[in-house]
Amino acid sequence: MKNIILLSLCTCLFTGIRAQQVDVQSYAISLNLQDTTDQIKASVSITLKYLQSTRRLKFDLAGMKVKEVFTGPKKYSFEQDANALYINVDGKAGEQGIYTITYGGTPKDGLIISRNKYGHRTFFTDHWPDRAHQWFPCIDHPSDKAIFRISVAAPDHYTVVANGVKKEEVNMGGHMKMTSWEEKVPLATKVMAFAAADFSVTHSGDVGNIPVDSYVFREDSLHQGYARATQILPYFIQLVGPFQFEKLANIQSKTIFGGMENAGAIFYAEESPGHEKLESLLAHEIAHQWFGDAVTETDWRHLWLSEGFATYFTLLYMEHTYSTDTLKASLKADREKIIAFAKRRKTPVVDTTVHSNYMQLLNANSYERGGWVLHMLRRKIGDERFRAGIRQYFRDYNGRNASTDDFRAEMERAGGENLKGFFTQWLYTAAIPELQVNLNYNESTHTVKMEVIQNQLPLFEFPLEYTLDKTKPLQKLMIKDKVTTVMIPAAAKPAGIWLDPDINLLAEFAR
Template identity: 75%
Template sequence: MTMKKVFIITLCALWGTVVAAQQVDVLHYGIDLTINDATNQIAGKVTLNLQYLQQTGKLKIDLAGMKVSEVLSKGRQIGFEQDANALYLKVHARAGDKAAYTVVYAGTPKDGLIISKNKYGDRTFFTDHWPDRAHQWLPCIDHPSDKATVTFTINAPEHYTVVANGVKVSEERLPAGIKKTVYDEKVPLPIKVMAVAAADFTVTHSGDVGRIPVYSYVFREDASHQGYARATQILPYFIQQVGPFQFEKLANIQSKTIFGGMENAGAIFYAENSLDFERLESLLAHEIAHQWFGDAVTETDWRHLWLSEGFATYMTLLYMEHTYGTDTLKASLKEDREKVIGFAKKRKTPVVDTTVHSNYMQLLNANSYQRGGWVLHMLRRKIGDEQFWAGIRQYFKDYNGRNASTDDFRKEMEKASGQDLKGFFTQWLYTAAIPELQMNLSYNEATHTVKMEVIQQQSPLFEFPLEYTLDKTKPLQQVMIKERVTTIMIPAETKPAGIWLDPDTNLLADIAK
């Protein structure tokens, strides 16, 4: 996901959702939704096929703001209760039991399903689920750890074009000017990237990447814009570098998302003004990278969000490096480093932030995005390109369709590199500080020697390689920094004009000028 105002990479309560996620594993959602042009009220009939993970007498399903009229199991009504944030089913289940429940409900969504008008005044419907807003209109387990397949059946006025995750199975005209559209997604998804939209779209088949059709859905007034077609050139890079694209189509959709982009699986939503964004190519790359990281491989919990946003951030930089050269990568890394330094001065939290238990929007910050991307860059430099990509590919292969934690990723990279990476991960991902470096220089005319002192001003101390060069003309040198003060003696026939630290932009540090 990309935040709207901090462009590119600048993307229910936790206790309740975790308990629900532990009770059951939802295997499939059958979502039957009816929308209309007269009111913002929706009617829903959602079937949850699930398996119990523990003995359960009262099943909690996340749901807020909707009025449930009945719940059916095997065609029979079952007892239920409802409060402001959840639906509770009266059940008698043992661990391992499978069941299917159909929830019939109606209401006007306050969030999660955005019913509004686009910038041209046309009525639109767009889901906007991240992080845990789906339950504002949809009975579900609103947590990234629970992944399921989904079928959308949308009954809407016939002037709407409907798009959702998966493949369009059918489109049928019904009486009274209604059209029923069915989409089916066979890849298990977290609820945060399940999506459906209905608007007056112009649809363009931008091309195919192998067997993957790529589409652009834009408002009819923007039919002449072809900016999303760039996706056909971005998608092959990630397929080659990471692994197969998991979804049966890639639709790039102009929308009313609150984000700059939202990485819904195979059906990416972009801000309605995105076609005019200066960095549209970067935005496309960011959201397409999410199809592997965030969608196919999903973080186990919000605290591991960097496995989604940090990955999409750095994968975007790698695509731009591949397309435009190393100088583009360095410029972006410098820009991102300044954002990380600025954030660190305002808020002292690590990338894996265990202090956030609600209002997960606050995790959409420079730690999750830019610092997470920087960690991947330093990891790449530490273990080498070949081992880095081998680890990334194996990580994707092993956790495709599943959930992963930061430790899961670390173990994959340790296997690929043959290195112990616990210290690296601890200091860069679980420590709030970043290195703050002060450099002192002096030149001894008698011995023709430069004395360089590098002082770590932050606490705790970090351990990292520091690259430096004299006069920007001398060969690059490297020294390991791990003490509070590190002294380096450098031979120099004449007093140098200066010493440049980290000239190739490989270190996340606040270096005093």
């Protein structure tokens, strides 16, 4: 996601980690939408594998009333509470099950039925972090990835788009149309999506065999739409690895976020077409297709593996497209945000204290600090090893889930060094270095005594780049103690010192 605008509060209550009863293989949803009511009628067939034997199968579900649960002619009894559906089954570990659930109701969240800024009725899913179960029964956790199929029956003025490939579009009579989509790559529920709206659709181009399309509201069809995506996509393909989804649709939407990285069907805020920051927003959401969508964090506390990556890979795209100065300017601005956030809330990037209300994780730690950690890691091990590590990480975890430790292990292999200390101080420590630098010039010995003091606890270990003369190459000083002193020869008293002029250190410098 990007640039969040919190228009609604998350009502999720359950904890991040739980023993899984089942592994869902696929969801096949049939959905009926009408213009005369916000009530939906739906059924979902869930194919799953039992990971443990159980007599009570639990799915997350809120606000929907279940009518029937069956497998072919066999019906199951079930119960519902505010957040779950419990089906009485006889599931044996290792066996497969297929359950069809018919249900209906008016979604309070997860499927946003409203009007766009031009007053036209629209339907948009919006699932992050775990809001999918507000309109369909599912295991609403990033660790259970499944194939997503959806058939939407809706009044025929709507264009329906979803993850994956369009399988069918048929007129049903009575001004109703059925549109079916299927995504064969297993997805986390947070990035499953569909939309129904009066779209104007433009084919922006093909990137290899990936069609890239723009879906915008009819009134916004004069804008270029999201055509820039055709230039951003090839950059990430060459940098990271193949794009995993069958198409890339860029869709104007009613998401509560600035953008939402639904796999192969990205939703952007209503105001995004023609917005001055559209290019970086596109880059952010497209980068998520690798980080967040193809490789997914094991749970929300490792969110930086999604948002920090999308943040930094946007900067890499901007550096590649514009200049290193663009990268530096962004890193500098991001550093300010991180420092301001750290003063308000003392919490590490991997925040193990968050067990609910995951919206609070959408902060400068997950985004900007996560991005900064990647930048410092790149500087630490060098461009080539950094890139090799990222590519290998993607290859190894593509289609799966990864934790911060999984990523560290990949980068240790690529970088050829132990990164435990680096990861601990930057990702598992709330503090950031607060540095005070004192200079004293001795006229008789022609030396400058430079003293670097770490004013925060715990102490950090990092290289500090500096120069006393802007025309000379930068010097690097390793800092790990409370006070580090260095004597620098200087013919005359220096006019000043330039600390971290290339913006490579996440630290606050005392003025």
